[in-house]
Amino acid sequence: MRKYILSLAALALLAVSQAQTLTIAINEGIPGFDPTQTTRTVANNVYPNIFDTLLVLDREGQIAPSLATSWAAESDTTWRFHLRDDVTFHDGEPLTADDVKFTLERLANTPELIRHVLMAGLTGVDVISDTEILIHTAAADPLLPQNLATPATSILPQHYFESVDADTVTQLPIGSGPYQFVEYRPDDRLIVQAYEGHWRGQPEYSELVFRVITENTTSVSELVTGGVQISAISANDLERVENSGSARVTVQPTNRAVHWTFNVSEDQVTSNKLVRQAIDWAIDNQVFIDVLEAGYGTPTRARTGPGDAFLPTQYYDTYNYDPERAIALLAEAGYGPGELTIVLGGATSASDRAELTAAMLEAVGINADIQLYESSVWSSRYWTPGEFINTAAVGSSNSTKDYGSTLSDLMCPEGAHSQRSHWCHEEYSDLVREANSELDNERRAELLNAAADILVDELPQVYLYNSVSFMGVSNSVDWAPRPDGSLWMFDARVGD
Amino acid sequence: MTAYVVRRLLQVIPTVLGITLLLFIVMRMSGDPVAIYLGNDDAVVQLSVEQLEAIREQLGLNKPILLQYVDFLFNMVRGDFGRSFIYQNQPALPIVLQRLPATALLGGAALLIGILISLPAGIIAAQFRNKWPDTVTSIYSVAGEAIPNFWLGIMLILLFAVHWQVLPVSGVGSAKHLILPAFTLGTGMSALLMRLIRGSLLEVMELDYIRTARAKGLSPRTVLFKHGLRNAAISYVTVLGLSVPGMLSGSVVTESIFAWPGLGLLFITAINGRDMAVVQAIVVFTALLVILGNLVVDLLYVVIDPRISYS
Numbered sequence: 001m002r003k004y005i006l007s008l009a010a011l012a013l014l015a016v017s018q019a020q021t022l023t024i025a026i027n028e029g030i031p032g033f034d035p036t037q038t039t040r041t042v043a044n045n046v047y048p049n050i051f052d053t054l055l056v057l058d059r060e061g062q063i064a065p066s067l068a069t070s071w072a073a074e075s076d077t078t079w080r081f082h083l084r085d086d087v088t089f090h091d092g093e094p095l096t097a098d099d100v101k102f103t104l105e106r107l108a109n110t111p112e113l114i115r116h117v118l119m120a121g122l123t124g125v126d127v128i129s130d131t132e133i134l135i136h137t138a139a140a141d142p143l144l145p146q147n148l149a150t151p152a153t154s155i156l157p158q159h160y161f162e163s164v165d166a167d168t169v170t171q172l173p174i175g176s177g178p179y180q181f182v183e184y185r186p187d188d189r190l191i192v193q194a195y196e197g198h199w200r201g202q203p204e205y206s207e208l209v210f211r212v213i214t215e216n217t218t219s220v221s222e223l224v225t226g227g228v229q230i231s232a233i234s235a236n237d238l239e240r241v242e243n244s245g246s247a248r249v250t251v252q253p254t255n256r257a258v259h260w261t262f263n264v265s266e267d268q269v270t271s272n273k274l275v276r277q278a279i280d281w282a283i284d285n286q287v288f289i290d291v292l293e294a295g296y297g298t299p300t301r302a303r304t305g306p307g308d309a310f311l312p313t314q315y316y317d318t319y320n321y322d323p324e325r326a327i328a329l330l331a332e333a334g335y336g337p338g339e340l341t342i343v344l345g346g347a348t349s350a351s352d353r354a355e356l357t358a359a360m361l362e363a364v365g366i367n368a369d370i371q372l373y374e375s376s377v378w379s380s381r382y383w384t385p386g387e388f389i390n391t392a393a394v395g396s397s398n399s400t401k402d403y404g405s406t407l408s409d410l411m412c413p414e415g416a417h418s419q420r421s422h423w424c425h426e427e428y429s430d431l432v433r434e435a436n437s438e439l440d441n442e443r444r445a446e447l448l449n450a451a452a453d454i455l456v457d458e459l460p461q462v463y464l465y466n467s468v469s470f471m472g473v474s475n476s477v478d479w480a481p482r483p484d485g486s487l488w489m490f491d492a493r494v495g496d
Numbered sequence: 497m498t499a500y501v502v503r504r505l506l507q508v509i510p511t512v513l514g515i516t517l518l519l520f521i522v523m524r525m526s527g528d529p530v531a532i533y534l535g536n537d538d539a540v541v542q543l544s545v546e547q548l549e550a551i552r553e554q555l556g557l558n559k560p561i562l563l564q565y566v567d568f569l570f571n572m573v574r575g576d577f578g579r580s581f582i583y584q585n586q587p588a589l590p591i592v593l594q595r596l597p598a599t600a601l602l603g604g605a606a607l608l609i610g611i612l613i614s615l616p617a618g619i620i621a622a623q624f625r626n627k628w629p630d631t632v633t634s635i636y637s638v639a640g641e642a643i644p645n646f647w648l649g650i651m652l653i654l655l656f657a658v659h660w661q662v663l664p665v666s667g668v669g670s671a672k673h674l675i676l677p678a679f680t681l682g683t684g685m686s687a688l689l690m691r692l693i694r695g696s697l698l699e700v701m702e703l704d705y706i707r708t709a710r711a712k713g714l715s716p717r718t719v720l721f722k723h724g725l726r727n728a729a730i731s732y733v734t735v736l737g738l739s740v741p742g743m744l745s746g747s748v749v750t751e752s753i754f755a756w757p758g759l760g761l762l763f764i765t766a767i768n769g770r771d772m773a774v775v776q777a778i779v780v781f782t783a784l785l786v787i788l789g790n791l792v793v794d795l796l797y798v799v800i801d802p803r804i805s806y807s
Binding site for chain 2: 029112114117170171186189375376
């Protein structure tokens, strides 16, 4: 009998210890643990477990308090933030206003940092007390709260940065998030443990293991056999996960819009607006969703999607498709059937998209010449201004979750995409510029809507659809993915 | 002999110079690494021209290419391959060395499997020429070379890890984790080696000295192992020796499928991101392995075949 009870107790202990570790598959390694030094999606999705930001985006995409308890614009260029007084870093040192000042000014004053742009407009931070600061910007910056909710602006420990070298900071991070760093085995796994002193309290899982599994079929095999409990999956594996009986599929709309960008230089046929409009009317957006995304996704004429503040909803879940109208527009532009050839350029991963588009263009009498490249070669071609011919297969998302921020890269002359496509529209640029220095939300919405109207008329880009992300979640875990893709595990619970 | 080894080691210098020069030219012809890094289309990254220049300066990419090359050579001699662009400015060499044990373990295990399968199977095939054991091993040999690693790896996972659940799907941590990836990597090699040993053995066993050995009344075992196999081993050892550097420099496909954190995975990530420092460190490391592998093979010839001498 005693043996039996002991065995039961051992089994119960085993169950508890297993329940306390949550293993998540990630499809690439973490390049390092300085949040200001990477744009890698996976790293940015993992960082919030280790680092806290002043503000966060909640599940509805709204800005919510985190290290900052309240915030308000005092004037066009000054914001006042109140901070929590019960926050400590993982080494036990208190997190104070000085750490916030150090973090934000470091990002603002160091152009070599990859995410410098987020704080480029910051002129200084005044420490009023341990829990109160004033943030000064060069111009009115309505995007400041969004930027302070991205992992890149995670608050870092000044004392640690000043006492160890840069390599140590990158490899052995100290943050103030709900989990503290234990070990990173490169390209194998990251192990973090619940931090007992965290101001939010204790998460249900005391340990997280992020396992690097680059091959999709392997991570699905791990998911269905219990090796991992959470994994991103592709549309091809939906049935396999659903039929496994051990895991379920969750579908999360993203703000990523798949699109074609036009090169509108004078020497390109795509400089003609009528040609661009004809292409827009020739493309049946829903077909991409049905063929490439197993029917999941939403057709769109907007540049990003749900979750972005100020999204022009009138252009979401709608699209232009009328082959007859496309043919008429081509005739108006002076092209009869077979007289116009369009180059569709992209990485080899865009081959399905290119082939579907080519078939649709050929149906209205446009010859399509597909030119695909190895992804890094293509990336180099696209990011060298004006290096692509006619069209480029691109996707856009935006980690700041603000439509104004999204539209700014088509502003002329400074916008990154504008420089590549040579699309330069003065009125559009003025509208976005004004919107992005307007603190009044109503006025800001008006300005961004007007800019969105110009985009759908001028068509420097043709937007196809907003993609979704599929996550496979073990039935032993109660967790749902977030709209921003963050792998924030504080709220994960043991399932029934 | 010593003079030969020294001469061969000195040949490493012009070889490495040639390889690094070629690498430098090719890497820089294939695109601007800063542009490639920022071309992550899932994140709208807007950097000013000044910021791009600051990053290029930090990486030394704004210097003339010849100067960059000379800098690289001087630093390389000191074991400094530069800092990684992707891995947050960390030194490249430790990043490469961190992955080496995993790759060496997998490569070593795969080699062992390759030898353990190929040697007995090749001998049996030669001994039973044109009989059923020869047919069976021939089928294995053709299949082993024809089946791509990614297919074999996925099938092994589905059978042993998903269906029967007797082995882990992927990752590292125990001897069990090593079985499937090592078998995947070792199968192709064993097929090649098996054909080699079979062919050489058949050729050697027809020679006059074997007939003499038999006529002397030596046992078939002695004839086969002492006289036959030793002479047939030259080509086997050559291919084996040349395979070692390949095994130690990582297998992209097998490491990806089995989430094995080795050099192959790192290499592909570094190439895709044009992480020059890391790519350069891996290529120089691999080149040195190939050169040393060749040297070891050449020295082994002396041990295997007394007729060969470098003195």
